[in-house]
Amino acid sequence: MLEAREITVRYGRQAALDRLSFTLEPGRTTGLGGPSGCGKSTLARVLSLMLRPASGTVTVDGRTVRGWRQRAPRELRTRVALVYQQPRLAVDPRLTLAEIIAEPSAAAGRADPDRAAALAAETGLTRDLLTRRPHEVSDGQLQRACVARALSLEPRYLICDEMTTMLDASTQAHLVAVVEAYRERSGAGVLAVSHDDVLLSRWAHRTVRFDRP
Numbered sequence: 745m746l747e748a749r750e751i752t753v754r755y756g757r758q759a760a761l762d763r764l765s766f767t768l769e770p771g772r773t774t775g776l777g778g779p780s781g782c783g784k785s786t787l788a789r790v791l792s793l794m795l796r797p798a799s800g801t802v803t804v805d806g807r808t809v810r811g812w813r814q815r816a817p818r819e820l821r822t823r824v825a826l827v828y829q830q831p832r833l834a835v836d837p838r839l840t841l842a843e844i845i846a847e848p849s850a851a852a853g854r855a856d857p858d859r860a861a862a863l864a865a866e867t868g869l870t871r872d873l874l875t876r877r878p879h880e881v882s883d884g885q886l887q888r889a890c891v892a893r894a895l896s897l898e899p900r901y902l903i904c905d906e907m908t909t910m911l912d913a914s915t916q917a918h919l920v921a922v923v924e925a926y927r928e929r930s931g932a933g934v935l936a937v938s939h940d941d942v943l944l945s946r947w948a949h950r951t952v953r954f955d956r957p
């Protein structure tokens with residue numbers, strides 16, 4: 745389980761999350777919906793260990809998180825992967841798509857070119873795209889590389905924060921199918937964050953809605 749208990753996050757004086765508790769189970773896709781500004785992305789960042797809450801605890805498979813971002817132990821950090829809405833803000837523009845996909849494995853000392861190539865193919869990236877840099881590909885192609893990168897270390901939990909919001913319908917369907925195939929073969933837990941209720945009703949096993957903006 746990836747569990748957040750009694751989480752409070754404040755930006756200045758305003759509380760974006762107020763003693764919120766949330767559980768992400770392995771093996772299932774949980775949807776998180778609700779209107780703009782209700783705190784979905786804030787929770788996604790806390791669960792992916794990118795944002796330290798003012799109070800509350802996060803546990804990953806029973807281990808309490810004590811360090812955040814780079815200070816989280818690598819073993820916990822690599823258990824949770826995040827895919828954001830805007831791929832261009834999520835990549836180093838100097839790297840090729842192949843290097844972007846291989847980055848986490850290389851950083852972990854587990855470089856695996858065969859797995860990187862298989863993930864690229866699964867996400868629909870052809871070989872000619874892999875030698876290009878982000879400014880030479882479309883948003884959809886770059887997001888495919890971000891999904892391949894997120895899966896490269898076989899995370900136990902995958903947080904998809906508006907992963908397909910900016911993409912056309914066929915790219916959306918393909919990337920959701922890639923994530924679902926990964927979940928089925930690995931038993932990972934998926935959090936699908938979206939303001940699109942139709943997408944969540946098709947994709948998620950259950951959906952939690954935040955109502956308060």
Ligand SMILES: Nc1ncnc2c1ncn2[C@@H]1O[C@H](COP(=O)(O)OP(=O)(O)OP(=O)(O)O)[C@@H](O)[C@H]1O
Nearest residue numbers: 755756760779780781782783784785786787939957
């Ligand atoms: N870095 C920040 N600084 C100040 N306020 C912030 C910051 N990030 C988010 N907020 C505020 O916190 C609240 C929750 O934001 P959050 O991005 O989590 O909502 P959301 O549900 O993901 O919205 P959306 O669907 O529009 O992405 C909002 O009121 C937002 O304005």
